[in-house]
Amino acid sequence: MSSMNCASCGASLEIKNRFSKVFVCEYCGTHLRVKDGGFDITGKFPKLADFPSIFTVGSAGTILGKPFTALGRMRYKYQGGHYDEWFIDLDGEKAWFTEDEGTFTLYTDLYEAVDIPDINCIKPGQNIMVGDKKVMVKEKGMAVVDGGEGELFFYVEPGSEVVYLDAVAEGKKVSVEYTESEVEMFAGRPLLKRDIVVNS
Amino acid sequence: MGTGKEELVSLKCSSCGGGLVKSSRTYYDKEEEEDVTVPLAKCVQCGKDYDQHTSEFYHVFADDLTYDKDSTLFKLGLKGSINNVEYEIIGRLRYQEEEEYEKCTWDEWVAISADGVFHYFVEEDGEIWSYEEYIPEAIDMESDSSAILFEGKRISKSSAYTGRIVLIEGELPWKPEIGEPSTCYDFKKDGIHFTIEQSEDEVSITKGEKLNHGQILSAFSIDTYKEKYDSTIKKRTSYGKKSLVYAAGACFSLMAAFFSCFSTTEIKGVMGQKKVLTTNVPFEENGTKAYQSQVLWGPFDIPEGNKLYDVSFAVDEKVQKLNLEWQSFRFMLISEKRLLDLAGDKVNDPVVLNDIFEEIDAMPEPLESYIITADFWDEEGRDSDGYWHESDKSYGSDFVLDEAGKYYAYMEIFSENPRSPDSVTIAISRVRGYRYYIVVFAIFIILYLINKSKSKSYNELPFEMADK
Numbered sequence: 021m022s023s024m025n026c027a028s029c030g031a032s033l034e035i036k037n038r039f040s041k042v043f044v045c046e047y048c049g050t051h052l053r054v055k056d057g058g059f060d061i062t063g064k065f066p067k068l069a070d071f072p073s074i075f076t077v078g079s080a081g082t083i084l085g086k087p088f089t090a091l092g093r094m095r096y097k098y099q100g101g102h103y104d105e106w107f108i109d110l111d112g113e114k115a116w117f118t119e120d121e122g123t124f125t126l127y128t129d130l131y132e133a134v135d136i137p138d139i140n141c142i143k144p145g146q147n148i149m150v151g152d153k154k155v156m157v158k159e160k161g162m163a164v165v166d167g168g169e170g171e172l173f174f175y176v177e178p179g180s181e182v183v184y185l186d187a188v189a190e191g192k193k194v195s196v197e198y199t200e201s202e203v204e205m206f207a208g209r210p211l212l213k214r215d216i217v218v219n220s
Numbered sequence: 221m222g223t224g225k226e227e228l229v230s231l232k233c234s235s236c237g238g239g240l241v242k243s244s245r246t247y248y249d250k251e252e253e254e255d256v257t258v259p260l261a262k263c264v265q266c267g268k269d270y271d272q273h274t275s276e277f278y279h280v281f282a283d284d285l286t287y288d289k290d291s292t293l294f295k296l297g298l299k300g301s302i303n304n305v306e307y308e309i310i311g312r313l314r315y316q317e318e319e320e321y322e323k324c325t326w327d328e329w330v331a332i333s334a335d336g337v338f339h340y341f342v343e344e345d346g347e348i349w350s351y352e353e354y355i356p357e358a359i360d361m362e363s364d365s366s367a368i369l370f371e372g373k374r375i376s377k378s379s380a381y382t383g384r385i386v387l388i389e390g391e392l393p394w395k396p397e398i399g400e401p402s403t404c405y406d407f408k409k410d411g412i413h414f415t416i417e418q419s420e421d422e423v424s425i426t427k428g429e430k431l432n433h434g435q436i437l438s439a440f441s442i443d444t445y446k447e448k449y450d451s452t453i454k455k456r457t458s459y460g461k462k463s464l465v466y467a468a469g470a471c472f473s474l475m476a477a478f479f480s481c482f483s484t485t486e487i488k489g490v491m492g493q494k495k496v497l498t499t500n501v502p503f504e505e506n507g508t509k510a511y512q513s514q515v516l517w518g519p520f521d522i523p524e525g526n527k528l529y530d531v532s533f534a535v536d537e538k539v540q541k542l543n544l545e546w547q548s549f550r551f552m553l554i555s556e557k558r559l560l561d562l563a564g565d566k567v568n569d570p571v572v573l574n575d576i577f578e579e580i581d582a583m584p585e586p587l588e589s590y591i592i593t594a595d596f597w598d599e600e601g602r603d604s605d606g607y608w609h610e611s612d613k614s615y616g617s618d619f620v621l622d623e624a625g626k627y628y629a630y631m632e633i634f635s636e637n638p639r640s641p642d643s644v645t646i647a648i649s650r651v652r653g654y655r656y657y658i659v660v661f662a663i664f665i666i667l668y669l670i671n672k673s674k675s676k677s678y679n680e681l682p683f684e685m686a687d688k
Contacts, residue, residue, distance in 0.1 A: 100395050121393045122336050144423045145361040156359050159422040188425070191357040210353065212335035 027052055027059040037091050039114050040107075040171035044092065046077070051168065053175060065178045068095050068167045073119055074216060075106055077170035081218040083126060083211065086111040092170025096163035096182060103163075107173050114173055116206055118195070124216065125193055127208030136205075139183050139198050148187075150196065150205050155189035174204070231279040238265025240280050245269065258321050272318055275399025278384050282398060285316050285323050285386040291682045292343055293436055293445070294329045296390045300440030302350070302431075306334035309341070311390030315383030318401065326383070330392055338393060340426060341436075346684030348436055351415060351426035359425065361418070368405060368416065375407050375416075383417075394422070432687045448680040449687075456675045456688060463671035470664035473657045480652030484530065487648040489520045490629065497570040500638040510634050513641040514570045518628035519556045522648070525624035530651045532616040533644060535596050540643040542613055546597045547635040549644065552577050553590040553619075556626035573630055590619050618651065 103120035243262035261280035326344035
C-alpha cells in the first residue's frame with residue numbers, strides 16, 4: 021500500500037491496488053486518473069447516494085472462502101433501478117462483484133477490448149462470438165454511469181451511457197459492457213449471500 | 221423495479237385513437253363444423269379489431285382473466301423459509317395462454333431470498349412449482365430454426381406456447397407491461413424440469429421443482445388455510461381408498477364374468493330324441509325358390525329354472541358343407557305341457573307345429589316360449605382388394621329360462637338348395653350369470669371413477685389444489 025495526495029484538495033489517498041486506474045477522493049469527490057506517476061483531475065462529481073450495500077469501500081472478508089477487500093465501486097442507473105459494480109482484490113487478483121437488486125455476481129475473468137458485433141443488431145436469444153467464446157445473449161439494456169468511489173480498475177465518466185449485455189457461456193454468467201471507448205467482457209458466477217462473509 | 225401495484229392503462233386504438241371495448245366475432249369452424257364465437261377488442265370509433273395476439277386485447281379483457289386474483293395460495297408480503305432459506309414474496313405476474321380463448325392463466329410469484337437470489341413460485345392448475353435461475357453449460361436458441369439445443373438436448377420450437385401478462389402486482393426487478401408476450405418452453409432433462417422464457421428484452425432460464433401446498437402452508441405459516449387443507453387431504457385420501465376398494469371389486473366382478481363365460485354345463489339329451497318331420501319341401505316366396513325342413517327334438521329335461529342358458533346352433537359340415545349358399549332357421553323352445561295343450565296328440569304333425577309356431581310368434585310378450593331366428597351363409601366375390609370368401613356358420617343366444625321341466629325344441633330350416641336336416645346341430649347349456657357380473661362390474665367402475673375423481677378434485681380451499 022502506498023500513499024499520495026489528492027491533486028484537488030491535498031487530502032491523503034491510500035492506494036491499495038496496483039491495477040487501479042482511477043481514485044475518487046473521499047473528501048472532495050474529485051475523480052483522479054493515474055497518469056505519469058501522478059494524478060490527473062478528470063472532474064469533480066457528487067458523492068454517491070448512500071443506498072444500502074453489502075460492502076463499503078475498504079470492507080474485507082471472504083468470498084467463497086477466499087480473502088477479499090472492496091476497493092471501490094461504480095454505480096450504474098438503469099430504467100427503474102441501479103446496480104453497483106464493486107472492484108475487489110480477491111486473494112491478490114483483481115475481480116468484479118456486482119450487486120443488483122439484492123443479487124450478487126462475482127466476475128473473475130476479464131476479456132478486454134473484445135471484438136463483437138454491432139450492439140444495435142444484437143437481440144436476446146442470439147449467439148455472438150466474443151473472441152473465441154460463443155455466448156448466448158440473455159438480456160440487452162442501457163445504463164448511465166451514476167458515479168464512483170474508492171479505487172477503480174477502469175473508468176467511465178459519470179453521465180456516460182453504457183450498453184450492457186447479460187449472457188451465458190460454458191456454465192458462466194457473462195457481462196459485456198459497451199462504452200464509447202471500449203468493449204469489455206466479464207465472465208463469472210452468481211453468488212449466494214452465504215458465500216460472502218464481511219468482517220465486522 | 222416496478223413501482224408497486226400497476227394500474228391498468230386504458231389503451232387507445234393505434235389507428236385512430238378511439239376507445240377500445242369488448243366485442244366478439246363469429247366464424248364457421250370447418251373442423252368443428254359449427255359457428256364459433258371468439259372474443260375481440262374493438263375500436264368504437266373506426267371498428268378496428270384487436271385479437272388475442274395483440275397487447276390491446278389483454279388491456280380490454282384483463283378483468284375477465286383476473287377476477288379470481290385473490291383466490292391464490294400466495295399473497296404479497298408473505299415470508300417463509302424453505303430448506304433453511306428465507307423467502308419474501310415481493311411481486312406477482314399473471315399470464316394468460318395466448319392460444320386459449322377461455323381463461324387459462326398461471327401466477328408467477330416473485331420472491332427474494334435471504335441468499336440474495338430471485339426466486340419464482342408458480343401456481344398453475346393446482347400445482348406449485350419453485351423456480352430458480354439456471355446457467356446452462358451450453359445453450360443455442362438460434363442455430364437450428366426448429367429447435368433449441370440445451371446441454372445436448374434438442375427442444376422442439378413447436379412445443380412453445382405464449383403467455384401474455386394480464387396482471388402485475390408488487391415490486392418486480394423489471395418493468396413488465398400488460399399484454400407483453402413471453403414465449404415459453406417447458407421441458408425435462410435428466411429428470412429435472414426446466415423452463416426457458418423468451419421475451420423481446422430477455423431470455424430467462426430457470427430450473428424448477430414441484431412443491432405441494434402442504435409444504436408451502438407450513439413454510440410460510442399460512443394458518444388461514446391449514447384446517448381446510450388438512451380436511452381436504454383427509455377427504456381425498458378417504459376417496460382414494462374407496463376408489464381402490466371399488467377398483468378391486470371391479471376386477472373381481474370382471475374375473476367372475478370371465479370365469480362364468482367359460483364355465484358352462486351342457487344340457488344332456490337335447491339331440492337325443494330327434495324327429496325329422498319334413499325334408500326339403502320346395503316352396504316359392506317373392507319369386508324365389510327355396511326348401512323347408514322341420515325337425516323336433518325332445519322332450520328333454522332342463523333341470524333348473526330362473527337361470528341363464530345359452531343355445532347355440534351350427535352347421536355340421538361333416539354332414540353337408542355349406543358352399544356358396546344360404547340357410548336360415550326359426551327355432552322355438554316350448555315346454556312339453558304347453559305343446560301338448562296346444563297340439564294334443566298331433567305333436568309330430570308338421571302343419572300343426574307350424575301353426576303353433578306362427579300363433580306363438582304373433583303373440584305379445586311374454587311368450588312363455590323362446591323363439592330365435594338366424595341365418596348361416598357362405599359367400600364369395602370380388603372388390604377393389606380382389607377376391608374374398610366369407611361365411612357365418614354358427615349362432616348363439618342367451619335366455620333366462622323361467623321354469624325347470626321338460627321341453628321340446630322345434631326348428632324350421634329354410635335353404636337355398638336341398639340340405640340334410642341333420643346338418644344343423646343345436647346345444648343348450650347352462651351358463652353362469654356373467655351378465656350380472658358385468659352389471660356389477662359397471663357399477664363398481666362407475667363408483668371407482670366417481671371416487672377417483674373426487675380423490676383428486678374434492679376441495680374446500682378457495683384455490684385449485686392438486687395435492688394427494
